[in-house]
Amino acid sequence: ELSSSKIHRGAATRMKTLSSAEHNEWMTCLAQYLNNITFFLILCCLITVSFSFSLETYHPFEAIKELLFHLFVLLIGSFVVVRTLLTSTIPLKKDPLYVLVFLYFCYNAFSFALSPYVDKGYFINLTLLILFFFAVAASVRSEKQISYVLYAIAFIVGISSIYSLFQFFGDDFLPVVNVFGSRGLGIRISSFFGNPNEFAAVLVM
Numbered sequence: 001e002l003s004s005s006k007i008h009r010g011a012a013t014r015m016k017t018l019s020s021a022e023h024n025e026w027m028t029c030l031a032q033y034l035n036n037i038t039f040f041l042i043l044c045c046l047i048t049v050s051f052s053f054s055l056e057t058y059h060p061f062e063a064i065k066e067l068l069f070h071l072f073v074l075l076i077g078s079f080v081v082v083r084t085l086l087t088s089t090i091p092l093k094k095d096p097l098y099v100l101v102f103l104y105f106c107y108n109a110f111s112f113a114l115s116p117y118v119d120k121g122y123f124i125n126l127t128l129l130i131l132f133f134f135a136v137a138a139s140v141r142s143e144k145q146i147s148y149v150l151y152a153i154a155f156i157v158g159i160s161s162i163y164s165l166f167q168f169f170g171d172d173f174l175p176v177v178n179v180f181g182s183r184g185l186g187i188r189i190s191s192f193f194g195n196p197n198e199f200a201a202v203l204v205m
Helices: 002-051 063-087 096-114 120-139 143-168 196-204
Strands: none
Touching (some): 002 120, 063 120, 096 120, 143 196
């Protein structure tokens, strides 16, 4: 009887160990699947927001880019949170850069709270940009993923630069409105971004 009870206890222990291993393997696969979805959304966010413009006014410097960016960031953030809860691990490693970004956000939040001239749109966009930064830091880890992000950025900059050359020579094949070029400011190229300053920032990036 003692030997049979030991056998049963051993079998039960092995079953628990096996089920625990299977559960951990399943959770790992699920976390990887969620991370792949998050990474795909990050690439879609970069490309879609860059090339989007209003199909009614053909004006790229409108709320359409902000709306798409807000939706993508909320989706990406949701997947990151779900993955974090399922794996019970913090997806960010210790890095001084994260502390500096967080302090920058705290400084802007403090200024926003005390300033009599409040720009809610700016603060919302800044908050979502910082959330996007942390979501990318938590999701883009492997060298392959980093290379895909760099390829996407190079694609965006390349297409935007080619289109800007057509704009510069007055051969604008898209019906995009160039507001800055129609105010006596000379030839100021904005490509798909509707604002020469934003296009310059993309080129610098």
